[in-house]
Amino acid sequence: MDFRHLGSSGLYVSEIAYGNWLTHGEQIDQDAAEACVHAALDVGITTFDTADVYAQGQAETVLGRSLRGVRRESVEICTKVHGAMGDGLNNRGLSRKHVMEACHASLKRLDTEYVDLYQAHRFDGNAPLEETLIAFDDLVRQGKVLYLGVSEWTASQIADALRIAGDLGLRSRIVSNQPQYNLLWRVIEAEVLPLCExxxxxxxxxxPLAQGVLSGKYQPGSPPPEGSRAAAGGRGTNFIGRVRSDEITGRVAQLASVAADAGLTMAQLAVAWVLQNPGVSAAIIGASRPEQIKDNAGASGVKLEPAVLERIDEVLGDDLIERDPSKTAKPFAVKDSWAHPDWKRPG
Known part of the structure; x- marks a missing residue:
């Protein structure tokens, strides 16, 4: 496993991280979760990503249990705050009250005294940005949080946060952003990446695998394979349905020869492509089985030749690649042509 600095900070993270969105506490049980976490550790992954809102706290609890017995200093635990954790108006967002209470609750569920990275899961237009940044800074001063990040913020929102933190003289600053980014979804390249660099x-x-579509497991005109996210039901099926059209899966299937020529699986090709970007510190993989982690981890340290990158773009074509920066913070909005006929918008 190769490691990279988290932005310009001194913190090293494994360039492939393990995340438990839609899996821990939702699709797999504690035993399966522990098997995946231990498989991640076995391949050298030290960075683990979760959020309080994943399975309404259960994902954090499962991750905390799965890491018991692991030396705390040997791993980086990342979690997030913003999503609704109750019915009350103060049980969501980035107000000082919710940030402080949510952090304490996350620490308890994760069974740790601190988190390495605490991230604003989305931007909150209902809370003063100054209030949010001061609350985050206080958590750093208290030693409960080591580094700060955001997720799916626009370039202008990140720029405002940096300016306000400077004006307030805060000691802590944002060092990471967690956006969706893969071969099909490149909306951060125009504005977010240049600012962040x-x-x-x-x-x-x-x-990085577009909900598994880029692994090649889904074939055009065929039902999803048993055990896949698309076949599991629940929220995962809804999310992946947005990119599981025959148009996409047919084009993705053509990447098999590109991957084979590079000596990689399709999943490794997709993850390696993400890691070619110098602005990327880590790519988060999700998995319900240990073998998926071992396969994805094979992308670490891979350098793709320019000819391979060109072939990838030729296969996918501009009609399937989303680059519109206005879709930042709308990670599951896709081009109309992407929509799978089985997908229905919740509600």
Whole structure:
């Protein structure tokens, strides 16, 4: 496993991180979760990503249990705050009250005295940004949080946060952003990445496999394979349905020869592509089985030749690649042509 600095900070993270969105506490049980966490550790992954809102706290609890017995200093635990954790108006967002209470609750569920990275899961237009940044800074001063990050913020929102933190003289600053980024979804490239590279903010990207579509497991005109996220039901099926059209899966299937020529599996090709971007500090993989982690981890340290990158773009074509920066913070909005006929918008 190769390691990279988290932005311009001194913190090293494994360039492939393990995340438990839609899996721990939702799709797999504690035993399966522990098997995946231990498989991640076995391949050298030290960075683990979760959020309080994942399975309404259960994902944090499962991760905390799975890491028991692991030396705390040997791993980096990342979690997030913003999503609704109750019915009350103060049980969500980035107000000082919710940030402080949510952090304490996360620490308890994760069974740790501190988290390495605490991230604002989304931007909150209902809370003064100054209030949020001061609350985050206080958590750092208290030793409960070591580094700060955001997730799916626009370039202008990140720039405002940096300016306000400077004006307030805060000691802690944002060092990471967690956006969706993969072969099909490149909306951060136009605005977010240039700003973050100038400001020393690293990208810890999620969904490098586009919910598994880029692994090649889904074939056009065929039902999803048994055990896959698309076949599991629940929220995972809804999310992946947005990118599981025959148009996409048919084009992705053509990447098999590109991957084979590079000596990689399709999943490794997709993850390696993300890691070619110098602005990326880590790519978060999700898995319900240990073998998936071992396969994905094979992308660490891979350098793709320019000819391979060109072939990838030729296969996918501009019609399937989303680059519109206005879709930042809308990680599951896709081009109309992407929509799978089985997908229905919740509600």
């Amino acid at each position: 100038r400001e020393g903010i690293g990208q810890v990207v999620f969904s």
